[in-house]
Amino acid sequence: MYLYSISHANGEDELFKMEMKYLFNINPCKKYFISDFYIEVNRSPFVKACIDIKLTANTLEEMVDKLKSQKLSYEDFKVKYIDTESNMEFNEKHRIEGVIGYEIRGYAKIHDPEVIIGITYADGKWILGEYLKNQAIWIHHNNRPRQYSNSLTTKISRAIVNIVTGRDASTRVVDPCCGIGTVVIEALSMGVNIRGFDINSKVVDGAKRNLNFFGYPDVIDEGDIRKIEEKYDAAIIDIPYGLAARTTSEIQRGIINSARGITNKLLLVSLDEMDREILEAGFSIADKCHVFKGDFKRYITICI
C-alpha cells in the first residue's frame, strides 16, 4: 500500500481531478490518498511525495512496539513527519520523529541520508514507510533553450500526457502540432512512446534543440497533420489559437478532422469549447475539463 500526498494550485482544480481519475482511479477529497498500486512518484505533477507503507498502528505507542519487534535497520537514515490530515505543530513533529528514530537501528543522518522514513497519521491510523519525494522534473524543463509564448505550461503538459495514457505504459501517442515540444518532452521524461510533428520548420528546429538540450531522443519531424499516415493509440493536440500566428476556424476544423484519421482517442486543448467541430469530425466527447494558465482559460476535451 502507498500513501500519496497531493496538492494543486488555484485554477488547476478540474485538471488535477481529471488526472487523478485516469492515473489513480480516484476522486481525491483530502490532501492525501492511499493506493494499493504504485505509480512512480515523479509521474504526476500533483503528487508531492509517497510513503511506501511498511507498518500501520492505531497509536504511536503501538507503532513503537511494532518497530521494536521488527528491528528495522538502515545504514543511514532520517525520519520525517509528513503532513496529511492537518499541519502538525513543528515541535510535535520533531518529538514524533525522535520517538520513531530512536527505535530504528543504524545511523541517523540529517543531511543526504540513504533512506528517509516517513511517519504520518492518516485515515485514523499511524503509517510508516520509506518516503519518496517527487523531484518535480517538469520545473527543470522550463529552462528549455527555445520558448514559445503560447506554449502550454510544462505542468499542464505532464498532466495531459498522464490523462491520455493512464496506467497503460504501451500507449503510442502523437502530438501532431507539437510546437516547441513541451508535451513531447514531458512524455519522454516519463518513458511514454511519443512522436511529434509540426508544419512550421522554424518551430521544429526549436523543438529538436529543446529535446537535444535535455538529452532526449529526436522524435520530432516537420510535417503537416493532413499528411500523417500512421495510426496512434492517442493524439494530443494543442490547437493553433491564432494568437501569434494566423489561424482560422477552417484551419482548426481541418486539424480536428485530420486527427480522426490517425487516432480513436484525441485530447484536444483549445481556447474555446469546440464541441461542434469535435462531433462533426466523427468523435464523441468522453470527458471535459478546463484549466487556467494566467488569464487564459483552456478547455481540455477527451474525444473518442
Ligand SMILES: C[S@@+](CC[C@H](N)C(=O)[O-])C[C@H]1O[C@@H](n2cnc3c(N)ncnc32)[C@H](O)[C@@H]1O
Ligand atoms: C498552439 S501551437 C502548439 C504549441 C505546443 N503545444 C507547445 O507547447 O509548444 C500550435 C502549433 O500547430 C502547428 N500547426 C498548425 N497547423 C498545422 C498542421 N496542419 N500540421 C501540423 N502542425 C500545424 C503550428 O505551427 C503551431 O506550432
